[in-house]
Amino acid sequence: MQEQAPLFSQAEAELENATRLYGEEARLALQMGEAIGGMRMGEKQALLLAKRETREELVRLIRQAKELDMQAACHPVAPEPLRTPISRGLR
Numbered sequence: 001m002q003e004q005a006p007l008f009s010q011a012e013a014e015l016e017n018a019t020r021l022y023g024e025e026a027r028l029a030l031q032m033g034e035a036i037g038g039m040r041m042g043e044k045q046a047l048l049l050a051k052r053e054t055r056e057e058l059v060r061l062i063r064q065a066k067e068l069d070m071q072a073a074c075h076p077v078a079p080e081p082l083r084t085p086i087s088r089g090l091r
Helices: 009-035 043-049 052-073
Strands: none
Touching (some): 043 052
16 A cells, blocks of 8 residues: 555555554454464464453454454545546556
């Protein structure tokens, strides 16, 4: 998104904000993996998931990620359509 932002100056700030939010969401996903001892699902992860505190931590991280995702996906309606090279017939 950061690479495309300069091409769409009207949406540049919005795209940069969405990029930042999705980056934070990715960081939370990594923290979820750390909470269960890795991204693979083996005995170690199953034992950690059996613990209430692990599941509560995952719920907390999931809710944070959900909020970031909602913020990143929610954007104001542009007052006029964005004019892109493709919409103008340029390629």
